[in-house]
Amino acid sequence: MPRRFTVLLAAVLTIAAAPPVAITDAQRTVLERISAQSLEGHLWFIASDLLEGRATPSRGLDIAAEYIAAQFRRAGLEPAGDNGYFQMGAAKNVAGILRGSDPQLRDTCVVLSAHYDHLGVRGDQIYNGANDDGSGTVSVIEIASVLAEMNPRPKRSIVFVTFYGEELGERGSQYFVRHPVCPSTVADLNLEQVGRTDSTEGPRAGSATLTGFDFTDIAPVIEEAGEATGIRIYNDPKWAFRPPHWR
Ligand SMILES: [Zn+2]
Numbered sequence: 118m119p120r121r122f123t124v125l126l127a128a129v130l131t132i133a134a135a136p137p138v139a140i141t142d143a144q145r146t147v148l149e150r151i152s153a154q155s156l157e158g159h160l161w162f163i164a165s166d167l168l169e170g171r172a173t174p175s176r177g178l179d180i181a182a183e184y185i186a187a188q189f190r191r192a193g194l195e196p197a198g199d200n201g202y203f204q205m206g207a208a209k210n211v212a213g214i215l216r217g218s219d220p221q222l223r224d225t226c227v228v229l230s231a232h233y234d235h236l237g238v239r240g241d242q243i244y245n246g247a248n249d250d251g252s253g254t255v256s257v258i259e260i261a262s263v264l265a266e267m268n269p270r271p272k273r274s275i276v277f278v279t280f281y282g283e284e285l286g287e288r289g290s291q292y293f294v295r296h297p298v299c300p301s302t303v304a305d306l307n308l309e310q311v312g313r314t315d316s317t318e319g320p321r322a323g324s325a326t327l328t329g330f331d332f333t334d335i336a337p338v339i340e341e342a343g344e345a346t347g348i349r350i351y352n353d354p355k356w357a358f359r360p361p362h363w364r
Contacts, residue, residue, distance in 0.1 A: 140345050140346070143267075144267075147263050147264070147266065147267050148263070148346075150263045150266070151259055151260070151263055152259070155259055155262075156255050156256070159188070159254075159255035159258055160247055160251050160252065160255045160312070162184060163184065163233070163247075163254055163255060164245040164246060164247035164251040165245070166245070167180070168180055168181055168245075169237060169238050170235050170236055170237040170238050170243045170244040170245060170246060171233060171235045171237065171246060172234065172235070172236065172237025172238070173208055173234045173281050173282040173284065173285050173288070174208050174281075175237060177237070178208070178209075178234055178281060179209070181233050181234075181254075182203065182209045182211050182233070182279075182281070185202075185211045185233060185254065185257075185258060185279050186201065186202040186203065186211050186213075188258045188261070188262070189202050189213035189258075189261060189277065190202070190213075191262070192213070192258075192261045192262045192265040193265050194213030194214060194215055194261060194265065194277060195213060195214045195215070195216060196212075196213060196214075197212035197213050197214040197276060197278070197298040198210065198211070198212050204292070204293065204296065204298070206281075206288070206289065206292035206296070208281040208282055208288070208289070209281055210278055210280050210281060210289045210292065210293055211278065211279045212276060212278040212279075212293075212298055213261065213276075213277050213278075214226070214274055214275070214277070214298065214299070215261065215264060215265055215270060215271075215274060215277070216270070216274050217270060217271055217272050217273045217274040217275070218269040218271065218272055219273070222272040222273045223272070223273065224274070224300065224301060225273050225274070225299075225301045225302070225303050226273060226274045226275065226276050226299035226301065226302045227271075227273055227274075227275050227302075227303060227304050227305075227306070228275075228276045228278060228299070228302055228304070228305035228306070229257055229261075229275060229277050229278075229305075229306050229308070230257065230277075230278045230279065230280060230290070230293075230305055230306070230307045230308070231250050231253030231254045231256065231257050231279055231280070231307065231308040231309065232250045232253070232254070232279065232280040232281070232282075232283030232284075232289060232290070232309075233250070233251075233254040233279040233280065233281065234246075234282055234283055234284055234285075234289070235249060235250070235251070235284060236284055247312060248310050248312040248313050249309070249310050250283070250308070250309055250310060251312070252308075252310060252311045252312025252313075253307075253308035253309055253310065253311055254279050256308050256311055257277050257278075257279055257308065258277075260277070261275075261277040273303065274299065276298055276299050276302070278293060280293060290307075304335055306335070309328075311325075323347070323348060323349060324348060324349040324350070325343070325348055325349075325350055325351075326350065326351050326353040326356060327352075327356070328356045329356070330352040330353070330356070331352070
């Protein structure tokens with residue numbers, strides 16, 4: 118199992134379980150169901166030339182949306198859009214929900230998100246966007262698939278959503294924030310570029326960081342999940358502050 122995904126899963130389980138937290142043997146069994154082969158299979162389609170770089174808007178983006186919705190349907194997620202799995206703003210967000218098992222906590226949600234659009238075609242080159250953010254998109258799909266098989270399910274409900282229009286100014290995510298599908302969201306783990314382990318500062322295999330590390334109380338939860346799963350969580354000074362493009 119790809120090690121970098123274990124920390125994401127552990128963090129989702131941690132937040133969705135409500136503390137106190139420890140990864141149980143049953144949960145670890147679920148985590149081990151994440152398949153590198155399955156992730157790769159999804160990514161080969163999402164980043165294929167057929168989808169022409171998933172520009173917003175484009176036919177390739179629409180095909181990607183249908184594919185993601187089909188995977189949510191396969192996992193048994195409840196549609197969480199205003200038109201089935203689609204949240205129809207100026208384009209489509211794709212959203213599904215896994216209802217929690219606790220009668221009180223199920224009305225609160227953890228959101229797991231990524232953007233599924235990319236840059237499209239420029240000149241004669243297709244920008245396939247396998248890393249940015251096909252990798253995050255297929256992670257949302259795969260994590261939904263394994264968490265839906267948990268018995269019992271996590272206590273809190275989990276919203277799985279992929280956004281359109283990120284490359285046009287975060288349109289999909291901003292629409293989602295203004296039109297939440299869950300009345301009480303306790304956290305959103307947004308996955309961005311989890312497909313590469315290289316960096317200008319050197320290899321980053323077996324490690325992960327958070328944008329805005331010092332601006333969220335999720336950081337200690339991620340660190341705890343990292344300790345439980347053997348992933349090094351680091352505070353990257355390049356992303357430790359509020360990025361200048363944030364509004
Ligand atoms: Zn991105």
